[in-house]
Amino acid sequence: MRKLPVALAVLSLSAVGLTGCSLPGSAEACPQPTGTADALDLIEVSGGAQSLPQVDVYTPFHVESSQWGELAQGEGTQIDGSESQLVVIDVSVVSGDTGEGLVATPYDGSLTNVNAMSVWSQTFPVFPEALRCASAGSQVVVAMAPDDIDPEVASGLGLTEGESAIAVVDVRKVYLDHADGxxxxxxxxxxxxxxxxxxxxxxxxxxxxxxxxxxxxxxxxxxxxxxxxxxxxxxxxxxxxxxxxxxxxxxxxxxxxxxxxxxxxxxxxxxxxxxxxxxxxxxxxxxxxxxxxxxxxxxxxxxxxxxxx
CATH class of the missing domain: 3.10.50.40 (Chitinase A; domain 3)
Structure with missing residues (x-):
């Protein structure tokens, strides 16, 4: 699997839309989209909280519309969908056809790779929605439909025409998007x-x-x-x-x-x-x-x- 610095990984990928779940006790403050995500049952993610995740998927894996779900719940400041909100996240992307890793951020424990959600959404347009309400410690899996991946980005990742991809996102740090005192x-x-x-x-x-x-x-x-x-x-x-x-x-x-x-x-x-x-x-x-x-x-x-x- 290729490992890229966060900034390069951000500029070399892309994706979109899904389903999610609400955080206990915080649904009113930060409501997440709800729906069905049956395809996510075919994906198993394992590994340490700070390490590159191991993704096991029944292949070939394909979705007609993108889906997402939270695998681990974080705590603290939540992502609210603002394009200017700053975050530190690690991302690993896997081929839907082969289950092989395509690209990943360093997963080196550093909290210095700070980017606005607008930077990530240029690469993964679904991220502001898929990561809504996530906080430090959250892990979110995103199953991306072919139509939700820019053809140029898909080509850069080595995806074939019509191939889905899977992204596992580990949220490391979330900044406030405005003063909340x-x-x-x-x-x-x-x-x-x-x-x-x-x-x-x-x-x-x-x-x-x-x-x-x-x-x-x-x-x-x-x-x-x-x-x-x-x-x-x-x-x-x-x-x-x-x-x-x-x-x-x-x-x-x-x-x-x-x-x-x-x-x-x-x-x-x-x-x-x-x-x-x-x-x-x-x-x-x-x-x-x-x-x-x-x-x-x-x-x-x-x-x-x-x-x-």
């Missing part, structure tokens, strides 16, 4: 007001008065995740707004979260991340650098901390 009351007269869309995306209402002369930091939501330390690589969503004209000058919400080193001395935003917790949302108001520039308002969602190895 408890709301914090702030008095803050004369400061901007932050409003949020249902998906967590913030909007900023700028007051008519003058911007403060010093950096102001407010905790809008307080998360219960890990505390950020100096030097941590922190994944954040942020929106930056000009105080003078209410214009958005920068945002990650249209792309993917940014990685910021906490505790930087030159950047007032990164300096303020230290000591806050994952799941928190901060508002940082930075005064204008000079008379020709405007003060800036940053709304920052702390989504997770990258592993160092």
């Amino acid at each position: 408890s709301n914090v009351f702030n008095t803050g007269n004369g400061l901007p007001i932050v409003v949020r869309a249902p998906d967590g995306r913030p909007g900023v209402v700028v007051p008519d008065g003058e911007a403060p002369d010093d950096v102001v930091v407010q905790t809008l939501k307080r998360g219960d995740g890990a505390e950020v330390a100096d030097g941590d690589a922190v994944r954040v969503h942020y929106t930056a707004v000009s105080w003078d004209d209410d214009e958005v000058t920068g945002t990650t919400w249209d792309t993917t979260p940014a990685s910021i080193a906490a505790g930087g001395t030159e950047d007032p935003v990164s300096a303020e991340l230290t000591g806050h917790t994952v799941g928190s949302q901060l508002m940082v108001v930075v005064p204008a650098a000079d008379e020709a520039s405007s003060a800036s308002i940053y709304v920052i969602d702390i989504l997770g901390i990258d592993a160092t190895e």
